[in-house]
Amino acid sequence: MKVAIYGAGSWGTALASVFAANGHDTVLWARSDTVCDEINERQTNHRYLPDAQLPGHLKATVDLDVASKDAELCVLCVPSAAVSSMVTTVAPFLPRHALIGHAVKGFDAASKRTVSQVLLDAVLDAKQRLFVIAGPSHAEEVVARMPTTLVVAGYGRATAESAQDALMNQYMRVYTNPDVIGAELGGALKNIIALSVGLADGLGFGDNAKAALITRGLTEIARLGVRMGASLLTFAGLAGIGDVFVTCSSRHSRNFRAGRLLGQGYSLPEALDAVGMVVEGVPTTQTTVTLSKDYGVEMPITNALASVLFEGQDPVKAVEQLMGRARSHEIEEVASADIAPKWEID
Template sequence: MSKKTCVLVAGSMGTALAAVLADNKLDVTLWTRNAAQAEEINTKHTNGRFLKGTELHPGIRATTSMEEALQDADSVVLAATSSAMREVVSQMKPYLKPGTLLIHATKGFETGTLKRMTEVIAEELPQTDPDRIVVLSGPSHAEEVVVRCPTTVVVAAKCLEAAEAAQDLFMNATFRVYTNPDVLGVEVSGALKNIIALGAGMSDGLGFGDNAKAALLTRGLAEISRLGVAMGANPFTFAGLAGIGDLVVTCTSQHSRNWNAGNRLGRGETLDEVLQSTGMVVEGVKTTKAAYELSRQYHVSMPITNVLYKVLFEGKEPRTAVEELMGRLRTHEIEETPTVSWNGEEPTP
């Protein structure tokens, strides 16, 4: 008998990951609040709002009952938005059986508390060992995952056994999975790359070309690494799938909601216009505010994030914001590397 797994919720990534698990012959239940969406998935095997034109694996069964979804589940995959994560996990609490493998695939911070998703999950489920909570991240557009395009991701947990259990759950011929012990680094990478994707889209919307976008990605990675390391992450994580891998795919693909949102801002639309018409969460907007606050908390320089914060929340014109970035005082590219010095002096951050 196949093992049962539950995926919450039925957005684009949740549905795509459910498809991977169904391919791996697991008994997959996909939870949604929306009864019409559950009916569509069960009868038509489609999820038109989030994955238009894609036929889903017939083995995926949707339900609006949290109790039914979690009954006898050996593993749970959480793909709720960062703003909804705490509420969804709280609803799980009465029905979660002991020892269930918990995996989340959400890229963002909780607004207000600035907590990572593993921290939110651990707080809501104190009976769960926090070292066994797994994060799945990396370059993985749902639109490509669901149609079995070759995809490679990383799963991170402090407990190697839990990470390997998640690896075994998802690994197949088109979905390759690596493990990593650096939970903090993987979560920070996944969240912050959405900020740079907003900037990359904005640059493209302004017509600034590939040179500008390449510089934005490169310096963006420096910002992500700088904050992540200050928070306690392993610097090598940012050179891996969760770091540069996810950064590249999110900043260069029109599948990316964050790139699309930035592109529309660059073309002159307001943030309200973009968000109201998108129909799906643009995580990079809230993450920009969180990163802006974290940069001050950890005393880390993040000029790209600061400028995007001004565009999103203070009304600065995108073109003026880019000019502000280009007009910054001169500095060394490798100022973040403590082993390198110039003129016998330690470099300044």
Template sequence: MEKVAVLGAGSWGTALALVLADNGHEVHLWTHRENLAEEINQTHRNEKYLKDIDLPQSITASHDLGATVENAKHVILVVPTKAMREVCGQLKEVLNDKVIITHASKGIEPGSYKRVSEVISEEIPKEKYEDIVVLSGPSHAEEVSLRQPTTVTVSAEELEVAEKVQDLFINRQFRVYTSPDLVGVELGGALKNIIALGAGISDGLGYGDNAKAALITRGLAEIARLGTSKGANPLTFSGLTGIGDLIVTCTSSHSRNWRAGNKLGQGYPLEEVLDQMGMVVEGVRTTKAAFQLAQEQGVEMPITSGIYRILFESADPRDVVDELMTRIRRHEMEDLTNILDEKMND
């Protein structure tokens, strides 16, 4: 049994805390909301984020960051990407022992285009952690909290450290693989949220399964193009953190990115949609970052560009779909061939 600090008491952070508690670990869950910490400790529930789910009594919540991480061997970061720098800045002040940092947040920082692990490494001195691990894959918190079968991937620069995190989480309901491709695992998890917004928009417009299947497939090509331009292995995008995460996020009402896109497709303005959601929709921020990064890298991403225009330029979703459907004709295998050729010539 190990003491594990989970930072972030939203739906995903709470679900991961439950997995760790099931595995017999001493879990300390941090939230910046004192009233939420009191609710979890008194009722053993987190009704706002995981309704009707009983939490093990081995999960202790606190709004005191220093007390949460004291003597912990593992720190699991599950906060929104927009809060990552701020939380890491606080974390570095209270870390006294060297820990393994695992993050389960999916996004790219606009402006810097940094992956989450890069943000963490910039904010926390290397002497305070053994390595940074990413945990990603097709995993709705609601299903994990019900102990339904779920499979994810962990990746780190040091395989031995990734295997420690694999051992920390893995159980009969929560299977964990390892991957050597840290860049691909992070980018796959971040970029799929953009395509999930698009899938929701398509459904909100009343389009059918044909349109969504095309969107997912061509969206995967865009993810692979941008990912490989940043050094990812293209094969990673055919795995759990690529097509696996893309499918689950584009086809389920559990997905907040799909739900937000669905509202946009129905004609609701972005600000109203975000207010109604009540939770962070990572795909919105990531769309801006990916659009800007693609322009800088010279990577063609027409679906991402279209969604960017819907989100930030008030473009009509139907007009964007019409433009995508009337693009210049091309060969489907061009993308895959170009990606593989570029990787082999590296």
């Protein structure tokens, strides 16, 4: 099939390389003529994936009409800050019957909506064609064809399975899930936990503290997710535990690296500048604080991180406040939630 990928950052380029390697006619849309020329002439994207060699038949273009024309599967893969404007721009070019997906691990910060909600508002009859790509997947390893597992979530089984088939190969195993909101929340909120774990590492804390942040962070993700309509089971899978683990433990993780720099005494602007690419956990933390208030959900780790990022709170003091909270029971209200996700369109 013809596949259009919108966004030539590291993850968009890596996904495009998978579709192209699978024999699909794949076109990668980029904002920059320079990036397109490099991909088309040298099969590299040095700015985002300096060590990667891309498939020779992968094509790049700055022309949305060229990228979108006759596409059967379209994937949005831009930073969350660009989602709203990009969806508005690309929507008129999307073919009427194409499957429409995204691989954005964040929210539309302005509206506090998930990316699927933005797409559903902008594209007519999109629900039956919508899918989300999530799961533990560093672009650097995907483009190097290292074994990776993903989850494709969709409202309809046929759509999810079509995207699954388009991605599957000898190094990419893909599972399906009907829980769209759960997959999106897991992919977005894990960046908050990775920032927190990186911060703990930068402060010199040990494995005990990191394990606590990961475990209790997953509880926060599940607590908000269930309140927003997600299935608890999703957070025990690839879009939950899987993505949290890889983002909190890898040298590739921008969020972990940014958190560690903050723990070492860098200011937020200095840390972001040192990482050099988008750190999605920063705007996601701000959005999630608002969502937790809107949904009446307690998220102490998220709030503590927000105080460090945006209020100048000393990180050590933030940890002391977390540790000094009133005693509580580990088995929480999410345990009684309806955990069986179901396809809306079968």
